[in-house]
Amino acid sequence: MKNGLEDVVAAETQLSHVDGEAGQLIIRGISLDHLAGQASYEDVVALLFEGLLGPMPDRTELARRLGEKRADVFAHVGAIDDALLELPPVDIMRALIARLPDGDDLETALRLLAAPAVFLPAALRLKRGESPLAPTPALSHAADILAMLGAKLPSRQDVAALDAYLVTISDHGLNASTFASRVVASTKAGLTSSVLAAIGALKGPLHGGAPGPVLDMLDAIGTPENAETWLSDALDHGERLMGFGHRVYRVRDPRADALKGALKRLIVAHPANRDRIQLAEAVERSALAILKARKPERPLDVNVEFYTALLLDALNFPREAFTGVFAIGRTVGWIAHAREQALEGRLIRPRSLYVGPLPQQAA
C-alpha cells in the first residue's frame, strides 16, 4: 500500500507528461515552453481533444462553437440566488455546472468549457452587486472572460497573459483532480459528472486552492526585508509555505517560469504591480534558502501557484476567484482525460487494506 499513491502509475495517457526530475511538462508531444505565450487557449483545446471527441472542426469553427456555447450557458446565470451568492465563487460555479446535462460528445465538452468561463465572472459581478455581463461569442475565450468581468475592451496584453495562463495550466498528468475525473469517467457516468468531481478535488489548498493564500502571505510579509523572519516563523509554527513544494517535481515547476514570463510581459502594461513582483522575487529567494536548510532531504521548489497568484492579481481577479480561474483552464484537461479513460480504460476500482477489528470468533 502506498499512502497517497505516490509514484503509483494508474493510467496510460497520450495527453501530458510531467517529468519531475528534469522539470519539464510535455503536452501532446510539445514542451510547455513552446506552448505558453505562443498558442491560444483554443489551440490547446484542439490539441487536447484531437481523436477523443469525433472529428474536430477547424480552429475558426471550434472558436465559433465555443463562443456560441458561452452565449447558451449564460441562461443559467439566472439561477444564482441569495443562498448561492453566500458561497465562494468556485462553489457557485460548481453548483451551476451541476445543472448541465451529462453526455460524452463534443457538444457536451464545449458546453463544459464554456460554463466555468461564463459562471465565474457572473458570480464575481453579482457578489459586487453588479449585473452579470452577457458573453460576446465573437471574442476569443480569454478576451471574453475579461470582457464579462467588466473590461469594455480588454487590452491585447491582458488577453495574451490570460491566454498564457489558461494554456499553462491546461493539463498536468495524473494530478488529484484529473484522477478524480478519470475515476468518474471509468464508470461511464459522463463528462459533466467527471468535471464536477474534478472541481471538488481541485479546490483544496493542497491542490488548486493555494494561490489566494500565496497573496495573503505576500501581504503579510509586506516588504522584502521581512521575508526571512516571517517565513522562518511560519515554519516554526508548523505551517507550509504556499506556492512551494510538489508531489512530482523535485526541481522548479516549469509552469512557474512560464507564468513568470507572462507576468513580466504583462507588467509593462501594469507598472503598478512592479513592487509586488520585486517582493515576490525576494520571498521566493528567501523561502528557497530556508526550505533547503530545513529540509535538505526533500527538494522543495516554487510551484505553479506562486506566480499564478501574481498574474491573476495583475489581471484584476480577486483572490477568492483564483481557484475558479484555475478550473476554467483545467477543464479541457479533465475532459480529455475523462474521454481517454472512457474510451480505453477499465473501471477504476482499487482495493483497500483493512486494518480494523475482526468479528469475535464464536467460542
Ligand code: ACO
Ligand atoms: N512548506 C513547508 N514544508 C513543506 C512544503 C511547503 N510548501 N511542502 C512540503 N513540505 C514538507 C512537508 O512538511 C514534509 O516534511 P516532513 O517530512 O518533515 O513532514 C515534506 O516536505 C514532504 O511533504 P509531503 O506532504 O510528503 O509532500 P506532498 O508531495 O504530499 O505534498 C504539496 C505536495 C501538497 C504540494 C506540498 O508541497 C504543499 O502542501 N505545498 C503547499 C501548498 C501548495 O503550494 N499547493 C499547490 C500545489 S501545486 C498544484 O496542485 C496545482
